[in-house]
Amino acid sequence: MKILVINPVGHSTWDKQDEQIYKSFASPETEVKVISLPRGPASVETPEAHAEVIPLVLDVAKRHHEGYDAVIVNCFLDPGVDLLKGVLNKPVIGPCEASLSLAYIAGTRISIITVGSSDGDWMIEERVKQLGLNDKVTSVRGIPVGVLDIDKDRATVVRYLVNEAEKARKEENVDVVILGCTGLAGLAREVQEKTNIYTIDPAGAAIKVAEALVKLGITGHPYRR
Numbered sequence: 001m002k003i004l005v006i007n008p009v010g011h012s013t014w015d016k017q018d019e020q021i022y023k024s025f026a027s028p029e030t031e032v033k034v035i036s037l038p039r040g041p042a043s044v045e046t047p048e049a050h051a052e053v054i055p056l057v058l059d060v061a062k063r064h065h066e067g068y069d070a071v072i073v074n075c076f077l078d079p080g081v082d083l084l085k086g087v088l089n090k091p092v093i094g095p096c097e098a099s100l101s102l103a104y105i106a107g108t109r110i111s112i113i114t115v116g117s118s119d120g121d122w123m124i125e126e127r128v129k130q131l132g133l134n135d136k137v138t139s140v141r142g143i144p145v146g147v148l149d150i151d152k153d154r155a156t157v158v159r160y161l162v163n164e165a166e167k168a169r170k171e172e173n174v175d176v177v178i179l180g181c182t183g184l185a186g187l188a189r190e191v192q193e194k195t196n197i198y199t200i201d202p203a204g205a206a207i208k209v210a211e212a213l214v215k216l217g218i219t220g221h222p223y224r225r
Contacts, residue, residue, distance in 0.1 A: 001027070001029060001030045001031070001069050001070075001211060001214055001215075002030075002031045002032075002033070002067060002068045002069055003022075003026070003030060003031070003032050003033070003068060003069060003070045003071070003072060003207060003210055003211075004033055004035070004061075004064060004065060004068040004070070004071045004072070005018065005019070005022055005032060005033065005034040005035070005071075005072045005074050006034075006035060006036070006037075006057055006060055006061060006064075006071065006072070006073050006074060007034060007035065007036040007037070007074045007075075008036075008037060008040065008044055008053040008056070008057050008073060008074065008075045008079050008080070009036055009037060009040055009041060009042060009043060009044065009053075010036070010037050010038070010039045010040030010041060010042065011036060011042060012035075012036045014034075014036075014183075015034045015035065015036055016034075018034045018074060018182070018185070018203070019032055019033070019034040021185045021186045021203050022034065022072075022203055022207050024186070025201070025203060025204040025207050025208060026207050026211065027211055030207070030211060032207070033068070034074070035060065035064060037053065037056045037057070037060055038056075038060070039056070040052060040053050040056050041053065042148060043146070043147040043148055043183075044075050044077060044079060044147075045115075045116045045146065045147055047123065050077055050079055050123060053075075053079050053080070054079050054080045054083070055080075057073055057079055057080035057084070058080050058083060058084060058087065061073075061080070061084050061087075061088065061092075062087065062088075065088055065090065068090070069090060069091075069214045069219075070090055070091040070092070070093060070210040070211075070213065070214050071084065071088060071090065071091070071092045071093070072092075072093045072094075072095070072206045072207065072210055073092070073093075073094055073095075074095065074182050074203070074206075075094075075095065075182055076094075076095050076096045076099075076114065076124065076127075076180050076181050076182055076202055077094075077096065077123055077124065077127055078094025078095065078096045078097055078127060081093070081094035081097065082130075089219065090214075090219050091210055091213040091214060091218065091219060093206045093207075093209055093210045093213075094206070095182050095202035095203065095205060095206045096124070096127050096128075096131070096180070096202070097131055098202070098205040098206040098208075098209040098210075099178045099179075099180075099200045099201075099202050099205040099206075100128065100131055100133050100136075100137075100178065101205075101209065102200055102205050102208075102209070103136075103176040103178050103198075103200050104133065104136055106175075106176050106198050106200070107174075107175035107176035107198055108136070108175060109136070109138050109172060109173055109174045109175055109176070110133075110136050110137045110138065110174060110176045110177075110178060111137070111138055111139045111140075111141060111164075111165070111168035111172060111174040111176075111177050111178070112124055112128075112137060112139070112140045112141070112177075112178045112180040113141045113142075113143065113161055113164045113165060113168075113177060113178070113179060113180055113184075114140060114141070114142055114143075114179075114180035114181050115142060115143055115145050115146060115147055115150065115180075115181045115183065115184065116142060116145070116146045116147060116181075121140045121141075121142055124140050124180055125137075125140050128140075138168070138172040138174055139168060139172055139174075140180065141164045141167070141168060143157065143160035143161060143164060144160070145157055145160065147181060147183045150181075150183045150184065151183075154187070157184070157187065158187055158190055158191060158194075161179065161184070161187065161191045162191055162194045162195055165177045165191060165195045165197050165199070166195055166197075168197075169195070169197055174197070175197065175198065176197070176198045176199075176200065177191065177195075177197050177198065177199045177200070178199075178200040178202070179191070179199065179200065179201060179202055180202070181202070182202050182203055184201075184202070185201055185202055185203035185204070186201070186203070187201070188200060188201035188204065189201070
């Protein structure tokens with residue numbers, strides 16, 4: 001099985017790191033390739049950046065998907081994912097939709113912890129509504145770190161995540177936490193160990209859902225059969 005992961009940013013800074021993270025969750029026989037956009041914003045944290053990358057993601061996916069069994073768009077806002085489902089005859093997965101699907105199975109009260117500004121919180125809330133799961137998500141919480149700063153001090157980022165997860169359990173009685181940014185991928189296990197709250201990794205959720213769909217033969221949008 002071969003899976004293409006598209007980083008919807010205009011640089012390749014994270015490609016190698018993200019490839020390693022996705023491979024850590026993938027089955028041994030699964031091949032993973034991460035590519036970025038030829039141009040675009042440094043990160044997707046505003047409505048303007050989100051709107052800018054959607055046509056770029058569609059173009060890159062259409063040009064590079066051949067030879068792959070599934071495509072993942074590596075951003076928690078799932079930019080272009082719904083449109084690509086109607087274009088490509090293979091599974092197209094967004095980390096938000098995949099994470100919420102698993103969280104819905106694992107528990108009953110979900111909090112999403114993301115990064116950066118209130119714009120990010122609002123855009124995630126809108127995506128949750130689109131997916132029809134706003135009644136299951138009790139909150140979208142932010143930590144005071146932007147996407148571009150996550151790798152500067154990951155220990156501090158984990159501490160922020162742990163604090164917000166524990167607040168969500170105390171204030172909202174949540175039983176599942178989702179890390180709401182793919183820049184936080186690889187940190188879920190540590191957060192779960194420190195809080196004893198089920199914590200969903202967005203990259204792990206995306207690739208395991210992609211693998212499951214391919215193995216089950218659910219290879220594209222039903223309208224494209």
